[in-house]
Amino acid sequence: MKPILVLVSVDSNSILLGARQFLNYLREQIAEYNLSDTVDVLETGTMGVYTQGVVMAIFPDDVYYAVKDKEDVHKIVTEHLLKGREVLDLTLPKEKLKLFVETAPVSKETRIVLRNAGLIDPKSIDEYIARDGYFALQKVLTEMKPGDVIEVLKSSGLRGRGGAGFPTGLKWEFTARASADQKYIVCNADEGEPGTFKDRLIMEGDPHSVVESMIIAGYATGATKGYIYIRGEYYGSVDNIRKAIQDAYEYGLLGKDILGSGFSFDLSVRLGAGAYVCGEETALLESIEGKSGRPRLKPPYPPTCGLFGKPTVINNVETLANVPSIILNGPDWFKSFGTENSPGTKVFCLVGDVVRRGIVEVPMGASVRDLIYRFGGGLIGGKELYMVQTGGTAGTFVGVDKLDVQLDYDSFAKYGVSIGSGVILVMSEDVCPVDIALNTMEFFLHESCGKCTPCREGTRLAVQTLKRISKGRGKKEDLDTLRSIASVTQEASLCGLGQSITVPLTSIVNNFQKDFEDHIGAGSCPHGVCHFEKSRSKSKVRR
Amino acid sequence: MKVDLSEVRKIVNQAKTESLQEGDMLVNILHCVQDHFGNFIPPEAAEIVAQELDIPLSKVYEVLTFYTMFSTKPRGKYVIRVCVNLPCHVTGGRQIMETLKEELKIDVGETTADGMFTLETTSCLGLCGVSPVIMVNDTYYGDLTPKKVREIIEKLRAGGDEK
Numbered sequence: 183m184k185p186i187l188v189l190v191s192v193d194s195n196s197i198l199l200g201a202r203q204f205l206n207y208l209r210e211q212i213a214e215y216n217l218s219d220t221v222d223v224l225e226t227g228t229m230g231v232y233t234q235g236v237v238m239a240i241f242p243d244d245v246y247y248a249v250k251d252k253e254d255v256h257k258i259v260t261e262h263l264l265k266g267r268e269v270l271d272l273t274l275p276k277e278k279l280k281l282f283v284e285t286a287p288v289s290k291e292t293r294i295v296l297r298n299a300g301l302i303d304p305k306s307i308d309e310y311i312a313r314d315g316y317f318a319l320q321k322v323l324t325e326m327k328p329g330d331v332i333e334v335l336k337s338s339g340l341r342g343r344g345g346a347g348f349p350t351g352l353k354w355e356f357t358a359r360a361s362a363d364q365k366y367i368v369c370n371a372d373e374g375e376p377g378t379f380k381d382r383l384i385m386e387g388d389p390h391s392v393v394e395s396m397i398i399a400g401y402a403t404g405a406t407k408g409y410i411y412i413r414g415e416y417y418g419s420v421d422n423i424r425k426a427i428q429d430a431y432e433y434g435l436l437g438k439d440i441l442g443s444g445f446s447f448d449l450s451v452r453l454g455a456g457a458y459v460c461g462e463e464t465a466l467l468e469s470i471e472g473k474s475g476r477p478r479l480k481p482p483y484p485p486t487c488g489l490f491g492k493p494t495v496i497n498n499v500e501t502l503a504n505v506p507s508i509i510l511n512g513p514d515w516f517k518s519f520g521t522e523n524s525p526g527t528k529v530f531c532l533v534g535d536v537v538r539r540g541i542v543e544v545p546m547g548a549s550v551r552d553l554i555y556r557f558g559g560g561l562i563g564g565k566e567l568y569m570v571q572t573g574g575t576a577g578t579f580v581g582v583d584k585l586d587v588q589l590d591y592d593s594f595a596k597y598g599v600s601i602g603s604g605v606i607l608v609m610s611e612d613v614c615p616v617d618i619a620l621n622t623m624e625f626f627l628h629e630s631c632g633k634c635t636p637c638r639e640g641t642r643l644a645v646q647t648l649k650r651i652s653k654g655r656g657k658k659e660d661l662d663t664l665r666s667i668a669s670v671t672q673e674a675s676l677c678g679l680g681q682s683i684t685v686p687l688t689s690i691v692n693n694f695q696k697d698f699e700d701h702i703g704a705g706s707c708p709h710g711v712c713h714f715e716k717s718r719s720k721s722k723v724r725r
Numbered sequence: 726m727k728v729d730l731s732e733v734r735k736i737v738n739q740a741k742t743e744s745l746q747e748g749d750m751l752v753n754i755l756h757c758v759q760d761h762f763g764n765f766i767p768p769e770a771a772e773i774v775a776q777e778l779d780i781p782l783s784k785v786y787e788v789l790t791f792y793t794m795f796s797t798k799p800r801g802k803y804v805i806r807v808c809v810n811l812p813c814h815v816t817g818g819r820q821i822m823e824t825l826k827e828e829l830k831i832d833v834g835e836t837t838a839d840g841m842f843t844l845e846t847t848s849c850l851g852l853c854g855v856s857p858v859i860m861v862n863d864t865y866y867g868d869l870t871p872k873k874v875r876e877i878i879e880k881l882r883a884g885g886d887e888k
Binding site for chain 2: 194195197198199232364373374375376377378379381382407409413414415416417448450451452453454455456457458469470471472473474475476489490531533534535539540541571575605607609613618621622624625628629631
């Protein structure tokens, strides 16, 4: 091992900021200055922040730099690596990075899901093992019965991080109890909820945590085959997960008779092909079965009748990434984070008009205000906050009056603010709620699979109505029309996609009712965003 | 266009080795076949897929036309996908789309007369940390401004590779 180590974030977001070029240039420079014997350069996953450039960390100095161009790289090499002088104008204030993984007052360590991202080389199984990787699997296979694993999961209180918050242990138990000649474990990595990119960064930064958890799930439920269904556009995730699976096979952690336990498990990757609805679990199963991704009627539910009609556990990436730590540290440890009904941490994606866009892992129960101002650094350009969308496009639109709501799986029922997939989309005074509602409904119209009428037609009607308002041709009764579209679509739709459009639609209409009303009968968009068509009276005059 | 059918057969059979269960490969095979032809799946190739998997051709087409990443028609040399979802929309995505339409003089879903560019929309690509974002073939571009978009198009027109 060389005395100095440079870690460079080479995740998908950083690559767009030039991470690969900087990495290559860094290597060239290190060679040029004869530092090759003393400095090691390693690629790692996300460090959570993007706004100041690509993050590079230097150890043992524990200094973090944000690099914007090659000149910055040159400076770091010639000043820091060569002369040992910190380049102060490039350093990232450490508290910002430390905030990325929040330290809870009750305990020192809250890195659960992202414990390895940004620290290890995601393509190296050895580095994962060195950080206690596959220890949980070993513990499960050698010391625990399948029922014990499920008990641990159940008492940990872990709930599904895909958005619905269903207790994970219970899901596993349903499948474990079902008797069948074949059972499956499926990882839902078809992350498509707009604004969500946590699963992508988990898979890019720590792919083995997902693989390990799926094997554990297989052992606990009696499943011997698993699929990771990844979005077709997530090239980096696909590469890293494939490599992880390949290495796990080589190390005897996948395949026949794992670690001599007699338990066998096979794992394979399947790619999505551009359909948001495939994030819905039964549509995803259809897609793996080589069909169009159209949801099935439920019940029966997948834990008893899923893939190829067999009992199937479907878990989100982030949910699975929690499992090894829970096995190793116990349910009480896990419950020491978060809130009573939603233990553990949550990875939030901070996007929109916020200073520090990126991801942050904090204990459940963080307030919207903390996420935006403490972790996100407030709004860009000191603008005024106008609206926040929480939980993704199927989540809620709320105003500044809801900033102190603490987000967990109960916050929607209690306060009308959903946690969903963990998106916090920050919008300044520059946006117009009507335009935002239109964009949101256009998304659902496009992604509705067309199988059931309420969703297919409901989304179309919502878009038509919103278009009318955004063109200055809205009528007073349009608001009630929107509310009734929302409730009918929710009541009558087949799957979660149609059922969930009521959440964004009614929350934006109700929480920003005045903005909608101000469009009706007005001469122009009160926010200066929507393009009003010339009023009918005028065109009549012209004619 | 001449389609080398034995090559397609080879691709299908290679992909089949990843199968864990009968019937779990169609979508992945279509990915492999489309990669082979660049950015679409010709009818002859779809027929081979149906034969090799022993399923009706209608089933192949049902799947092929359902997913937005697959195309039955040839597209431009560069397929530009613009994210139109909210996180890109509120950070200037609208101007990005307008600039592209202006530069290429085509609407969404169209291909330029010279066969160079096809303009499409996409749902969230999960790169919201650097929005607004577009994808040109397999390459992503983020933190875009109208100026940067024009530069990218310029570069591609001049025959430069995507990046």
